[in-house]
Amino acid sequence: MGWAIALHGGAGDIPRSLSPDRRLPREAALRHCLQLGVSALQSHAHPLDVVELVVRELENHPQFNAGKGSVLTTDGTVEMEACIMDGKTMRCGAVSGLTTVVNAVSVARLVMDKTPHIYLGFQGAEAFAREHGLETVDPSHFITPENIERLKQAKEANRVQIDYTQPIKQDEKSEVLAATGGSGDSQIGTVGCVAVDRDGNLATATSTGGLVNKMVGRIGDTPVIGAGTYANSYCAVSATGRGEAVIRATVARDVAALMEYKGLSLQEAAAYVVGERVPQGTAGLVAVSASGEVTMPFNTTGMFRACATEDGYTEIGIWPTEQE
Amino acid sequence: MGGWAIAVHGGAGVDPNLPLQRQEEAKRLLTRCLNLGISALRSNLPAIDVVELVVRELESDPLFNSGRGSALTEKGTVEMEASIMDGTKRRCGAVSGVTTVKNPVSLARLVMEKSPHSYLAFSGAEDFARQQGVEMVENDYFITEENVGMLKLAKEANSILFDYRIPLPGTCAAGAAATNTPIRMNGLPISVYAPETVGCTVVDRQGRCAAATSTGGLMNKKIGRIGDSPLIGSGTYAGKLCGVSCTGEGEAIIRATLARDVAAVMEYKGLGLQAAVDFVIKERLDDGKAGLIAVSSKGEVACGFNANGMFRGCATEDGFMEVGIW
Numbered sequence: 001m002g003w004a005i006a007l008h009g010g011a012g013d014i015p016r017s018l019s020p021d022r023r024l025p026r027e028a029a030l031r032h033c034l035q036l037g038v039s040a041l042q043s044h045a046h047p048l049d050v051v052e053l054v055v056r057e058l059e060n061h062p063q064f065n066a067g068k069g070s071v072l073t074t075d076g077t078v079e080m081e082a083c084i085m086d087g088k089t090m091r092c093g094a095v096s097g098l099t100t101v102v103n104a105v106s107v108a109r110l111v112m113d114k115t116p117h118i119y120l121g122f123q124g125a126e127a128f129a130r131e132h133g134l135e136t137v138d139p140s141h142f143i144t145p146e147n148i149e150r151l152k153q154a155k156e157a158n159r160v161q162i163d164y165t166q167p168i169k170q171d172e173k174s175e176v177l178a179a180t181g182g183s184g185d186s187q188i189g190t191v192g193c194v195a196v197d198r199d200g201n202l203a204t205a206t207s208t209g210g211l212v213n214k215m216v217g218r219i220g221d222t223p224v225i226g227a228g229t230y231a232n233s234y235c236a237v238s239a240t241g242r243g244e245a246v247i248r249a250t251v252a253r254d255v256a257a258l259m260e261y262k263g264l265s266l267q268e269a270a271a272y273v274v275g276e277r278v279p280q281g282t283a284g285l286v287a288v289s290a291s292g293e294v295t296m297p298f299n300t301t302g303m304f305r306a307c308a309t310e311d312g313y314t315e316i317g318i319w320p321t322e323q324e
Numbered sequence: 325m326g327g328w329a330i331a332v333h334g335g336a337g338v339d340p341n342l343p344l345q346r347q348e349e350a351k352r353l354l355t356r357c358l359n360l361g362i363s364a365l366r367s368n369l370p371a372i373d374v375v376e377l378v379v380r381e382l383e384s385d386p387l388f389n390s391g392r393g394s395a396l397t398e399k400g401t402v403e404m405e406a407s408i409m410d411g412t413k414r415r416c417g418a419v420s421g422v423t424t425v426k427n428p429v430s431l432a433r434l435v436m437e438k439s440p441h442s443y444l445a446f447s448g449a450e451d452f453a454r455q456q457g458v459e460m461v462e463n464d465y466f467i468t469e470e471n472v473g474m475l476k477l478a479k480e481a482n483s484i485l486f487d488y489r490i491p492l493p494g495t496c497a498a499g500a501a502a503t504n505t506p507i508r509m510n511g512l513p514i515s516v517y518a519p520e521t522v523g524c525t526v527v528d529r530q531g532r533c534a535a536a537t538s539t540g541g542l543m544n545k546k547i548g549r550i551g552d553s554p555l556i557g558s559g560t561y562a563g564k565l566c567g568v569s570c571t572g573e574g575e576a577i578i579r580a581t582l583a584r585d586v587a588a589v590m591e592y593k594g595l596g597l598q599a600a601v602d603f604v605i606k607e608r609l610d611d612g613k614a615g616l617i618a619v620s621s622k623g624e625v626a627c628g629f630n631a632n633g634m635f636r637g638c639a640t641e642d643g644f645m646e647v648g649i650w
Contacts, residue, residue, distance in 0.1 A: 005632050015548045017386065025515075069435065089608075090579040091579075092578070092579065094550075097446060114346065115546070116510065116511065116575065117542075117546065117549050117575065118544070118574070118578050118579075119549070119550035119555075119578070120448075120546065120549055120550065120577050121420060121421060121445055121446060121548045121550050122421060122445060122446040122548055123446070123547060123548060124546055124548015124549060127547065128546065128548070186554075203550035211441075214441065214492075215439060215440075215441060215444060215448055215451075215452065216447065216451065217421075217444045217445045217446050217447060217448015217449050217452070218441045218443065218444055219441075219443040219444070219445055220416075220443070224443070224556065224557070224558075225555065225557075225579070225581065226555075226557040226578075226581035226584055227556065243441075243442070244440075244441060244442045246416040247416065247442050247443070247556050247557075248415070248416060248442070248556070249414070250515070250557040250561075250581065250588075251554070252439045252583075253557060253581045253584055253585075253588070257584075257585070257588040257592055258592060260594035261588060261589060262592045
């Protein structure tokens with residue numbers, strides 16, 4: 001037993017041809033955030049503080065799909081959502097529809113700590129953040145040229161494919177949405193972090209701008225407890241991918257449920273969920289267990305990820321390691 | 325077994341001082357909704373259509389906390405949410421922050437079937453509703469005099485208790501509310517805070533399960549507060565093995581991922597429906613108070629609650645039918 005931490009910057013169709021100017025800054029960011037989290041754990045910070053800290057850092061980085069750098073809605077705006085959960089007490093907090101708050105994960109934390117509720121959305125969440133003096137900025141702060149371009153490409157692809165008045169069969173939803181991913185440097189990720197300390201205290205946090213060209217008001221898996229985010233006394237999980245698929249499969253909860261109800265190990269449970277419970281190309285996750293294990297499975301082309309354990313193991317990666 | 329089965333609920337956690345007349349009204353409504361669902365099942369309507377039909381009826385009736393008759397936000401407005409799930413392929417749809425759509429459960433169904441997403445909220449949900457041409461009304465259509473009165477009582481109760489987690493002795497001075505009941509939901513007197521969320525879960529003759537839940541949420545809630553009802557896995561779930569709809573203290577249901585856990589325990593631990601329901605109610609709620617109804621693909625029906633009563637009704641194809649509160 002010992003501490004462990006894992007974080008992700010999104011799973012998706014990340015091409016191996018990703019140019020160095022797009023790859024290197026993200027790898028550096030993963031390394032930086034990992035170090036931040038490791039230092040915090042080494043200083044005995046509580047996992048809740050660790051995951052919040054790391055996710056804030058990922059939100060501030062403009063090349064991940066959270067906070068600054070969030071993908072845009074079909075109206076060209078940003079709507080951010082986040083979630084945080086404490087494994088020991090099962091307390092949790094979630095927010096959706098934020099447009100001016102710099103760090104969505106911190107609003108989620110406040111909802112958890114300062115209200116009897118779990119989830120606040122949209123104007124109510126914005127008002128709450130203001131009441132509590134959280135940092136807010138003009139919405140344009142979050143918008144990057146990369147994302148304006150992504151939206152443009154998604155709309156061009158969509159014009160041919162989506163007519164909202166026609167029924168869309170559930171199994172078609174993934175294919176239809178995949179087409180909106182743009183050039184292949186698809187930013188369908190989220191960011192997240194899970195951590196466990198030496199005493200087995202677990203925590204998780206996830207944050208995202210959602211799906212490129214999403215409908216205004218669309219909520220994904222990130223703030224839905226049990227879908228994109230979950231922690232209990234067995235493990236802490238943060239998932240990423242096609243929100244609609246992650247919700248149906250209650251991904252984060254199922255990892256823990258398989259450990260608890262079927263006695264699977266963290267690795268087995270996570271591999272099973274990613275391999276069997278969601279369609280290929282739709283999801284990835286990071287998870288840690290109470291005993292300090294870590295796992296980062298994904299069924300997409302790649303997943304920006306990093307992890308470290310107290311016994312010295314470190315990994316930073318984008319594509320599956322077996323193929324290297 | 326096999327054959328169809330249906331269960332409906334109008335909320336877990338009932339005021340023990342609820343006037344008899346009110347209890348009778350509730351039972352009549354539950355019976356009527358049950359019969360609606362039974363007719364539909366006998367006509368071979370698929371499970372997903374039956375749950376929507378029944379929940380629409382519950383939303384339209386002002387008695388319980390959904391659609392018309394929804395609890396009020398702190399500002400005296402109504403913000404509704406709902407979710408629906410089709411067990412065959414685990415398709416799902418959900419909405420939150422709905423203020424002008426007459427039947428939120430139908431909007432949730434449209435999200436599932438006519439949008440590329442699973443969950444839409446607030447102005448985005450309303451825009452989608454307009455685009456789809458659903459029936460829309462003014463927000464005050466949903467507001468009843470009774471709930472305006474309840475909101476006032478809730479504010480009085482709240483102003484005395486600013487941290488609901490601090491336990492108080494049995495009595496409280498909440499205006500005209502029954503002051504001698506020690507029963508609390510969400511930390512506040514049940515006479516004012518009875519959840520009364522509604523839901524329905526059904527398995528049809530083909531063994532297909534579906535579930536739907538709808539609510540106005542917590543009385544005096546903060547604008548934007550989202551509870552368990554629209555969250556797949558918490559308030560609603562349906563898969564190949566079962567369908568589940570929950571009600572009670574929203575936060576407790578979310579932490580417990582209550583609806584998903586019934587199915588997970590069946591899937592991963594191999595428990596039967598009633599055993600799974602009993603297990604999650606006993607083991608997953610800690611100090612939370614909640615209840616749920618469930619059906620299995622084999623045509624069984626079950627309910628469980630650790631709250632003080634749950635408005636419910638259930639029926640199976642072999643002739644079993646029961647409506648109850650306590």
